[in-house]
Amino acid sequence: MSFFKVINKDKTSNARTGLLSLGKMSVDTPVFMPVGTKATVKALTAHQLYDMGCKLILGNLYHLYLQPGIDIIKKAGGLHGFMNWKYNILTDSGGFQVFSLGDIRKVRDEGVEFKSVIDGSRHFFTPKKVIEMQSELGSDIMMVLDECIPFTDDHRYTSEAAKRTLDWAQESVKAKRRIGGPGAMFGIVQGGFIKQVRRFSACSISEMDFDGIAIGGLSVGEDRDMTMDILAYTMEHIDRKKPSYFMGLGDPIGLIEAIGAGVDMFDCVLPTRISRNGSAYTDYGKINIKNNRYRDDLGPLSQECSCYTCNNYSRAYIRHLYKSREILSSILLSIHNVYFLFGLIRKAKNAIRANRFAGFQSGFINNYTNH
Amino acid sequence: MSFFKVINKDKTSNARTGLLSLGKMSVDTPVFMPVGTKATVKALTAHQLYDMGCKLILGNLYHLYLQPGIDIIKKAGGLHGFMNWKYNILTDSGGFQVFSLGDIRKVRDEGVEFKSVIDGSRHFFTPKKVIEMQSELGSDIMMVLDECIPFTDDHRYTSEAAKRTLDWAQESVKAKRRIGGPGAMFGIVQGGFIKQVRRFSACSISEMDFDGIAIGGLSVGEDRDMTMDILAYTMEHIDRKKPSYFMGLGDPIGLIEAIGAGVDMFDCVLPTRISRNGSAYTDYGKINIKNNRYRDDLGPLSQECSCYTCNNYSRAYIRHLYKSREILSSILLSIHNVYFLFGLIRKAKNAIRANRFAGFQSGFINNYTNH
Numbered sequence: 001m002s003f004f005k006v007i008n009k010d011k012t013s014n015a016r017t018g019l020l021s022l023g024k025m026s027v028d029t030p031v032f033m034p035v036g037t038k039a040t041v042k043a044l045t046a047h048q049l050y051d052m053g054c055k056l057i058l059g060n061l062y063h064l065y066l067q068p069g070i071d072i073i074k075k076a077g078g079l080h081g082f083m084n085w086k087y088n089i090l091t092d093s094g095g096f097q098v099f100s101l102g103d104i105r106k107v108r109d110e111g112v113e114f115k116s117v118i119d120g121s122r123h124f125f126t127p128k129k130v131i132e133m134q135s136e137l138g139s140d141i142m143m144v145l146d147e148c149i150p151f152t153d154d155h156r157y158t159s160e161a162a163k164r165t166l167d168w169a170q171e172s173v174k175a176k177r178r179i180g181g182p183g184a185m186f187g188i189v190q191g192g193f194i195k196q197v198r199r200f201s202a203c204s205i206s207e208m209d210f211d212g213i214a215i216g217g218l219s220v221g222e223d224r225d226m227t228m229d230i231l232a233y234t235m236e237h238i239d240r241k242k243p244s245y246f247m248g249l250g251d252p253i254g255l256i257e258a259i260g261a262g263v264d265m266f267d268c269v270l271p272t273r274i275s276r277n278g279s280a281y282t283d284y285g286k287i288n289i290k291n292n293r294y295r296d297d298l299g300p301l302s303q304e305c306s307c308y309t310c311n312n313y314s315r316a317y318i319r320h321l322y323k324s325r326e327i328l329s330s331i332l333l334s335i336h337n338v339y340f341l342f343g344l345i346r347k348a349k350n351a352i353r354a355n356r357f358a359g360f361q362s363g364f365i366n367n368y369t370n371h
Numbered sequence: 372m373s374f375f376k377v378i379n380k381d382k383t384s385n386a387r388t389g390l391l392s393l394g395k396m397s398v399d400t401p402v403f404m405p406v407g408t409k410a411t412v413k414a415l416t417a418h419q420l421y422d423m424g425c426k427l428i429l430g431n432l433y434h435l436y437l438q439p440g441i442d443i444i445k446k447a448g449g450l451h452g453f454m455n456w457k458y459n460i461l462t463d464s465g466g467f468q469v470f471s472l473g474d475i476r477k478v479r480d481e482g483v484e485f486k487s488v489i490d491g492s493r494h495f496f497t498p499k500k501v502i503e504m505q506s507e508l509g510s511d512i513m514m515v516l517d518e519c520i521p522f523t524d525d526h527r528y529t530s531e532a533a534k535r536t537l538d539w540a541q542e543s544v545k546a547k548r549r550i551g552g553p554g555a556m557f558g559i560v561q562g563g564f565i566k567q568v569r570r571f572s573a574c575s576i577s578e579m580d581f582d583g584i585a586i587g588g589l590s591v592g593e594d595r596d597m598t599m600d601i602l603a604y605t606m607e608h609i610d611r612k613k614p615s616y617f618m619g620l621g622d623p624i625g626l627i628e629a630i631g632a633g634v635d636m637f638d639c640v641l642p643t644r645i646s647r648n649g650s651a652y653t654d655y656g657k658i659n660i661k662n663n664r665y666r667d668d669l670g671p672l673s674q675e676c677s678c679y680t681c682n683n684y685s686r687a688y689i690r691h692l693y694k695s696r697e698i699l700s701s702i703l704l705s706i707h708n709v710y711f712l713f714g715l716i717r718k719a720k721n722a723i724r725a726n727r728f729a730g731f732q733s734g735f736i737n738n739y740t741n742h
Contacts, residue, residue, distance in 0.1 A: 038691070038692075038695045038697060039688070039692075040695075040697050040699045042697065042698060042699075043698040043699065043702075044699070045679075045702065045703075046683070047679075063695075067691065067694060067695055068666065068687065068690075068691040068694070071667075072666060072667045072691075075667055075669065075687075076669055076685065076687065076688070082685075082687070082688055082691075083688060084683045084684055084688070295439065296442075296443045296446055298446065298447055308416075308418075312455045313455055314447065314453075316439065316443055316446075316447065316453070317410070317447070317453055317454060317455070319439075320409070320410065320438065320439040320443075320453075321409075321411055323438060323439070324409045324434075324438055326409060326411050327413060327414040327698055327701055327702070328411045328413075328415070328416065330698055331414075331416065331698070331702070332416075
């Protein structure tokens with residue numbers, strides 16, 4: 001059985017549905033992966049995620065390496081055992097996190113040195129080491145170490161970083177071959193916002209022995225038009241037989257636009273983060289439950305939603321919980337917002353199967369932005 | 372059907388089992404009521420409580436009056452509808468909360484004036500008003516307004532306050548009679564730590580038209596021996612045909628000792644509060660998950676426990692969550708600690724039915740304190 005199979009191709013866009021054959025259970029694409037950075041999708045139990053149909057979440061090597069440490073997770077039989085998650089886990093290498101550290105990290109050709117934000121201790125991540133550690137975690141999909149760069153038009157810097165990411169990708173392929181074992185591995189396309197470099201990175205990563213191709217370094221502060229322009233260009237140059245994964249994108253409109261561009265996988269902290277800030281997705285845009293208009297609104301967060309929260313609780317009640325700083329507000333909003341993205345993707349898949357994705361996309365965006 | 376029926380009387384202690392016929396569903400006693408002060412048992416969903424077998428929780432008029440306000444709850448069809456809780460709710464009158472305000476409240480013979488901690492606005496609670504408002508909330512068991520006094524041996528002050536509480540109790544009975552409708556009402560015995568006043572209060576409350584008798588003003592900072600001495604004395608003077616309710620007690624040892632003294636009902640914020648501080652009950656005492664010894668402990672919080680948390684998660688994982696300040700640590704610990712008290716009460720009931728409560732009590736306390 002091949003790792004990835006395209007099932008339907010939409011005739012009105014580049015959108016497609018597919019099937020990922022992962023370690024614990026097959027997963028339909030497009031798929032949104034809730035982010036469980038520190039071995040927990042914030043505010044949700046595993047069973048609340050199962051109830052929503054979630055079969056693939058994301059964990060982060062960098063955070064888990066620092067706390068609680070790989071040794072403890074290994075002792076628990078890997079990340080699945082440690083956090084009691086029975087389905088699939090994709091682990092990020094920590095590239096993005098390390099490069100966000102700024103002053104307290106130093107990039108060398110062999111890898112990246114950084115200081116722990118917890119105790120100031122020094123650490124060194126190499127491409128080989130991050131693959132070894134992700135294998136120890138029992139990751140179902142491992143990500144290579146990459147160099148994320150800030151939003152810049154510096155051609156030379158962008159090229160150098162992309163080149164280093166490609167060298168590291170080669171190292172990762174070698175490491176994975178030596179380690180063997182289960183678990184897929186994805187390469188990461190970088191190249192900033194310079195098309196020439198993007199193309200070079202996309203083609204090179206496509207030629208290497210990866211199970212999937214991630215697109216990194218986008219949605220880092222640039223305009224949405226620029227994101228989508230670079231994304232579309234990148235998609236033209238990657239191997240479309242492999243699944244593609246847009247790292248860190250997950251707002252409803254971005255998700256739908258990227259699905260239309262042919263992307264298969266997504267992750268984002270947004271649905272759980274906005275929940276802790278009192279926001280909720282609806283088909284007609286994001287609402288903030290703090291707003292005084294909801295004080296006696298006995299309707300659900302979203303009329304169209306059938307999540308646990310919308311089936312059981314009102315806007316007025318959730319607003320009261322939020323204003324009272326009750327943990328339950330984060331729980332109920334997180335359930336809703338994660339479920340909302342799952343529901344959105346379900347609708348997108350139906351539209352793809354019916355060859356009407358372009359219409360679905362414009363209809364959704366119109367509703368979402370014009371209310 | 373009578374409101375309360377004694378089912379078993381233990382021959383080795385004053386402990387007993389009983390049945391409360393409440394509005395939504397009958398409830399076995401002894402019963403521990405998780406505290407849902409602000410219309411939520413902190414960090415738990417209604418369904419997590421149902422799964423534990425919880426059929427009676429506590430809400431607090433004072434907090435709900437200030438936020439979100441009685442009008443909004445009424446519009447939602449009462450507190451059950453507002454918070455989507457399908458079983459029973461006992462509501463506290465707010466006496467204890469108002470009297471904890473110190474400087475910003477003033478006791479008069481007609482009631483108590485206080486300032487809102489939220490916006491500084493002035494409010495006045497009378498015995499009649501708190502019963503009316505609890506009726507509007509749709510409370511299954513309402514509590515009268517009482518005057519809680521700090522730990523003191525001032526005879527005159529204690530007597531005056533107890534006298535006022537009795538006058539207010541009379542007012543409450545009249546108010547309830549006029550309002551009619553469903554919902555039981557409990558009187559509250561006060562009298563501080565002066566036995567003569569306690570007896571007077573206990574006898575007077577017992578003679579009034581209440582469905583149950585609460586014991587207030589204990590466990591307010593005094594030694595446990597003094598609590599139990601005053602409790603035992605009070606129990607001798609209340610009407611034992613009615614259910615008795617020790618307000619605000621819920622640590623495992625206190626619970627068992629008070630059950631042994633004949634108390635039927637309990638509430639306490641402790642199990643959810645200690646959860647947010649990283650503590651867990653076990654049969655061998657309270658543990659704190661922060662402790663370094665648990666860093667790679669893959670066992671459950673308690674070997675003997677069969678709660679969702681103990682069935683699914685390890686000490687090492689919960690410690691990691693707690694150290695990482697993840698909301699899930701509060702959720703998992705709250706599930707465990709509430710379930711632990713439910714389990715403890717289940718065991719107590721079995722001991723009562725088998726006429727071996729005294730042995731159970733000393734065995735439990737010995738295990739709990741000597742490890």
